[in-house]
Amino acid sequence: MDNILSVYEEKMTKSYNNLESELTTIRAGRANPHILDKITVDYYGAPTPLQQVANISVPEPRLIQIQPWEPALVKEIEKAINLSEIGINPTNDGKLVRLVFPELTEERRKEIAKEVKKHGEDAKVAIRNIRRDAIDAIKKHSKDEGVSEDEIKDFEDKCQKMTDKFIAEVDKAVEAKTKEILTV
Numbered sequence: 001m002d003n004i005l006s007v008y009e010e011k012m013t014k015s016y017n018n019l020e021s022e023l024t025t026i027r028a029g030r031a032n033p034h035i036l037d038k039i040t041v042d043y044y045g046a047p048t049p050l051q052q053v054a055n056i057s058v059p060e061p062r063l064i065q066i067q068p069w070e071p072a073l074v075k076e077i078e079k080a081i082n083l084s085e086i087g088i089n090p091t092n093d094g095k096l097v098r099l100v101f102p103e104l105t106e107e108r109r110k111e112i113a114k115e116v117k118k119h120g121e122d123a124k125v126a127i128r129n130i131r132r133d134a135i136d137a138i139k140k141h142s143k144d145e146g147v148s149e150d151e152i153k154d155f156e157d158k159c160q161k162m163t164d165k166f167i168a169e170v171d172k173a174v175e176a177k178t179k180e181i182l183t184v
Helices: 002-024 071-083 106-145 149-182
Strands: 040-043 046-049 054-060 063-068 097-100
Touching (some): 002 106, 040 071, 063 071
Antiparallel strands (some): 040 046, 054 063, 063 097
8 A cells, every 4th residue: 555655645746846846937036047947949940948058147136147158049049038928028239148137016026926826726736636536546446455444544644644744845835935026
């Protein structure tokens, strides 16, 4: 039964890691190079992650500087950023692409905080669905194998404790990101 539990624990871990990656791409007023993680550039006909064709740095708290290894890529990088949904217009000087992050308004901060909470709730729902699937699987398994009611109850308790642990982690991540967003 522990092997069944470990399969579902791995699924919960993936749900949590997905939330973490979503939260790193949310813009919080400060320059965070991770918002560029999902952007790809057309590099000799192949979509290539931006990190693989340029050096990305944060020289100031509200500025990201992108220096392509090939100067010809400046226009491609600028085009890829404009097509993405990060909401910042890039500027270039022929050698560098700069992203200047405007100061967020209080209203916009609250909207982003709501978005973060929604991502957190979605992750919790996914984790609870995994718990339900685990319990359904063990009940089905117990009918086939003849597992006792006590063992099923023990499995359900372990599954619930594991679910509680992951939901606490989600709450912690959402709280930290919300605090980061609301801090001026």
